[in-house]
Amino acid sequence: xxxxxxxxESARLGLAISKRSFASAVVRNRxxxxxxxxxxxxxxxxxxxxxxxxxxxxxxxxxxxxxKPVESELSPWVDNLxxxxxxx
Numbered sequence: 001x002x003x004x005x006x007x008x009e010s011a012r013l014g015l016a017i018s019k020r021s022f023a024s025a026v027v028r029n030r031x032x033x034x035x036x037x038x039x040x041x042x043x044x045x046x047x048x049x050x051x052x053x054x055x056x057x058x059x060x061x062x063x064x065x066x067x068k069p070v071e072s073e074l075s076p077w078v079d080n081l082x083x084x085x086x087x088x
Contacts (some may be wrong), residue, residue, distance in 0.1 A: 001081055002052040005077060013039045016054040031055055035078055042082040050075035
């Protein structure tokens, strides 16, 4: 995750998920939805930041059927990142 302060009245999110790391568009889009939803829930406390999240790999081989357990692992991890940024 890369973070930079901005001069606007809102937080902005950028996502970079490579096709090389996740060949399946379904998997890439599910990961994007998870990160966007976590960002949406914390957006008001992140005002004044530009955030770029780069997802290069997940710990194990991932397909759409096996992404549900990963979703439960990924959401708290992203939430912790937002909380650390809010304290900064």
